[in-house]
Amino acid sequence: xxxxxxxxxxxxxxxxxxxxIRGETMLLNMGPxxxxxxxxLRVLLELDGETIVNCIPxxxxxxxxxxxxxxxxxxxxxxxxxxxxxxxxxxxxNLSYVLAVEKLVDLDVPARAQAIRVILVELxxxxxxxxxxxxxxxxxxxxxxxxxxxxxxERILDIFExxxxxxxxxxxxxxxxxxxxxxVEFDKAVREFVQMFHKRVDEYERLLTRNPIFIDRxxxxxxxxxxxxLQYGVTGPNLRASGSDWDLRKARPYMGYEQYDFxxxxxxxxxTYARYIVRIEELRExxxxxxxxxxKMPLGPVNSDNRKFVPPPRAEIGVSMxxxxxxxxxxxxxxxxxxxxxxxxxxxxxxxxxxxxEGDGGPKPYRIHLRTPSFDNxxxxxxxxxxxxxxxxxxxxxxxxxxLGDIDR
Numbered sequence: 001x002x003x004x005x006x007x008x009x010x011x012x013x014x015x016x017x018x019x020x021i022r023g024e025t026m027l028l029n030m031g032p033x034x035x036x037x038x039x040x041l042r043v044l045l046e047l048d049g050e051t052i053v054n055c056i057p058x059x060x061x062x063x064x065x066x067x068x069x070x071x072x073x074x075x076x077x078x079x080x081x082x083x084x085x086x087x088x089x090x091x092x093x094n095l096s097y098v099l100a101v102e103k104l105v106d107l108d109v110p111a112r113a114q115a116i117r118v119i120l121v122e123l124x125x126x127x128x129x130x131x132x133x134x135x136x137x138x139x140x141x142x143x144x145x146x147x148x149x150x151x152x153x154e155r156i157l158d159i160f161e162x163x164x165x166x167x168x169x170x171x172x173x174x175x176x177x178x179x180x181x182x183x184v185e186f187d188k189a190v191r192e193f194v195q196m197f198h199k200r201v202d203e204y205e206r207l208l209t210r211n212p213i214f215i216d217r218x219x220x221x222x223x224x225x226x227x228x229x230l231q232y233g234v235t236g237p238n239l240r241a242s243g244s245d246w247d248l249r250k251a252r253p254y255m256g257y258e259q260y261d262f263x264x265x266x267x268x269x270x271x272t273y274a275r276y277i278v279r280i281e282e283l284r285e286x287x288x289x290x291x292x293x294x295x296k297m298p299l300g301p302v303n304s305d306n307r308k309f310v311p312p313p314r315a316e317i318g319v320s321m322x323x324x325x326x327x328x329x330x331x332x333x334x335x336x337x338x339x340x341x342x343x344x345x346x347x348x349x350x351x352x353x354x355x356x357x358e359g360d361g362g363p364k365p366y367r368i369h370l371r372t373p374s375f376d377n378x379x380x381x382x383x384x385x386x387x388x389x390x391x392x393x394x395x396x397x398x399x400x401x402x403x404l405g406d407i408d409r
């Protein structure tokens with residue numbers, strides 16, 4: 001446990017037990033630079049030997065003030081900042097924000113754009129789970145998993161680059177549709193990935209699912225009841241691994257998810273192993289959704305024809321002075337939004353990602369606030385690690401899949 005150092009008891013007298021004040025237990029820092037903290041997270045541990053008596057997550061090292069910065073920009077220009085929140089889910093962040101804007105100004109989205117959005121956010125879900133699974137395996141000394149998962153993630157990032165010109169921070173999903181239509185190579189590239197990835201998931205399971213060392217490290221560790229999960233606002237795979245089948249794609253469908261046939265993986269055990277199993281099954285369900293969306297994708301426009309909020313096609317700018325003026329005014333002045341407030345939520349790889357958006361009649365958001373899943377998922381950590389060993393904390397923390405950019409805003 002490198003980078004662990006003793007801290008002052010006086011600093012945390014109101015948080016630690018009486019035993020720590022009397023010097024019967026030890027206070028140690030894990031992080032904020034320890035590799036197993038999955039970001040810039042500090043965890044204060046109160047230990048009795050190697051057994052965890054208390055655990056206090058300390059966040060805020062990555063705070064950027066992104067919500068207030070977005071309020072200083074027009075609705076269109078603020079979107080680029082959403083890519084940088086949960087940096088494992090840029091397209092999903094785009095979607096949450098754009099859906100809120102479209103709800104606020106009552107903007108329609110063509111069917112083809114909806115299908116493209118679904119394909120890309122499900123690919124993003126797989127890419128995010130690949131980072132989680134690779135880092136999870138690395139924390140448990142499964143080095144090969146890290147290499148295999150990042151190999152598959154590269155294929156997904158290549159697809160993102162194909163459609164947007166950018167591998168991660170794409171800002172591809174825009175109010176009223178998407179930046180541009182997908183190229184002709186898109187269908188082939190996605191189908192090849194889906195065909196390949198089915199076999200890869202089977203390979204992951206052969207390596208891990210019945211591995212006796214893996215099972216011994218995870219089964220019965222970090223038990224989370226569904227009642228505790230709901231009390232803390234836990235969502236996503238962590239909640240579903242405790243027995244609840246809550247998934248916004250089914251419970252409150254958006255972007256046409258009601259037309260796709262897929263299951264919500266759940267497990268009743270609520271332990272670290274169950275959280276692994278749920279995410280493995282989610283990989284397969286995302287593949288099913290992607291295949292259906294590819295097969296159902298209609299022809300047609302990929303942007304709304306409401307020119308009050310959507311810029312004109314780039315092809316028109318060189319031949320139409322009106323289109324050029326419209327494009328210039330839209331990107332320099334923005335568009336006004338009514339004095340109203342909306343809330344829009346999507347199912348991110350980590351749970352419910354909600355966007356509260358308020359307009360005041362001008363071209364800039366009056367108020368933006370995000371309900372990010374990682375914040376609530378981390379809050380439950382002290383409840384599920386008590387009584388376990390420090391080595392178990394590494395597996396438990398990895399299993400809840402937090403992203404610090406999703407927490408510190």
